[in-house]
Amino acid sequence: MKxxxxxxxxxxxxxxxxxxxxxxxxxxxxxxxxxxxxxxRCAEEGRLDFAGWLFxxxxxxxxxxxxxxxxxxxxxxxxxAGWIEFVGSVFAxxxxxxxxxxxxxxxxxxxxxxxxxPHWESLAVxxxxxxxxxxxxxxxxxxxxxxxxxxx
Numbered sequence: 001m002k003x004x005x006x007x008x009x010x011x012x013x014x015x016x017x018x019x020x021x022x023x024x025x026x027x028x029x030x031x032x033x034x035x036x037x038x039x040x041r042c043a044e045e046g047r048l049d050f051a052g053w054l055f056x057x058x059x060x061x062x063x064x065x066x067x068x069x070x071x072x073x074x075x076x077x078x079x080x081a082g083w084i085e086f087v088g089s090v091f092a093x094x095x096x097x098x099x100x101x102x103x104x105x106x107x108x109x110x111x112x113x114x115x116x117x118p119h120w121e122s123l124a125v126x127x128x129x130x131x132x133x134x135x136x137x138x139x140x141x142x143x144x145x146x147x148x149x150x151x152x
């Protein structure tokens with residue numbers, strides 16, 4: 001499946017979306033929107049709960065998103081349904097992928113550096129099918145369960 005899959009309000013209702021989620025979706029996408037576009041919007045708005053809910057019902061995609069520039073945004077949330085490749089370094093609040101996460105050669109993945117420790121396990125999260133080899137900072141949560149792990 002591709003991330004261009006169209007999501008409509010009617011489809012969200014079929015999936016059992018809450019009223020708040022339906023209202024927010026309708027405001028952002030009155031004519032419906034692409035699956036990945038909706039996940040991106042949720043990440044931008046800090047609504048990882050909505051993104052996680054939608055992802056748990058629709059699932060991963062075969063898409064690959066490549067970031068060719070360094071990312072140094074401590075409050076940025078990234079939620080991508082496919083595979084993520086970073087050519088350079090990445091410094092973000094949280095990173096979630098439906099596939100794998102890979103940083104550029106010689107670079108590392110940093111998540112949650114500006115997150116207070118009491119919120120570490122909910123905001124400094126890195127999630128994918130497999131743990132990035134060069135994860136230096138973040139709370140590792142495997143996609144689909146498994147054992148969590150703090151990386152500081």
